[in-house]
Amino acid sequence: MDAQVKPLKPVTPDAPVTRPSRDEAEAAVRTLIAWAGDDPGREGLLDTPARVVKAYGELFAGYDQNPGEVLSKTFKEVGGYDDLVLVKGIPFYAHCEHHMVPFYGQAHIAYLPHDGVVGLSKLARLVEVFARRLQTQETMTAQIIDAINENLGPRGAAVLLEAEHMCMTMRGVKAHDVKTVTHRFTGVFAEDRQEQDRFFAMVGHR
Structure with missing residues (x-):
């Protein structure tokens, strides 16, 4: 019998948010690039995950x-x-x-x-x-x-x-x-x- 999956607890404004590491954030960007249909390993996109994470640090400061x-x-x-x-x-x-x-x-x-x-x-x-x-x-x-x-x-x-x-x-x-x-x-x-x-x-x- 499969273990019961517990629903995620909703995040409220007062609840602490555990931030992923920078490496995890960059990996997420690579996943989205691949999902969009491009190759995150090609030359023009190699540094994009790092740039996006850096930009997010400013955009959501x-x-x-x-x-x-x-x-x-x-x-x-x-x-x-x-x-x-x-x-x-x-x-x-x-x-x-x-x-x-x-x-x-x-x-x-x-x-x-x-x-x-x-x-x-x-x-x-x-x-x-x-x-x-x-x-x-x-x-x-x-x-x-x-x-x-x-x-x-x-x-x-x-x-x-x-x-x-x-x-x-x-x-x-x-x-x-x-x-x-x-x-x-x-x-x-x-x-x-x-x-x-x-x-x-x-x-x-x-």
């Missing part, structure tokens, strides 16, 4: 980065400024968790300070932390604004992402130049339609 650390330093001497802070047009490149192909676009982030402001470059850095993971655009939008709320405690925050997804462009329906827009409001932005309209106008999404 967000798993090793902490958004709380990115937003940890704030500045309280802002001359009494307490109005909207907006950083728009932050470019990002991410990978769809469903097909592992890229989606890319721009992020627009605004918040109303409560007790100081964060360096403007840190908001761009925050976007990168979450973009360099396997993602969906909806999840990424929520993660960015949640990190802002948890670490800055603003009176309100607004995040809008617009992106083109290669899983629609390269495969499937092959729809080109189609943008997906997601947004989320919290605090004052969620409560006040005028603040929402002001945000949309400032980022050019009336």
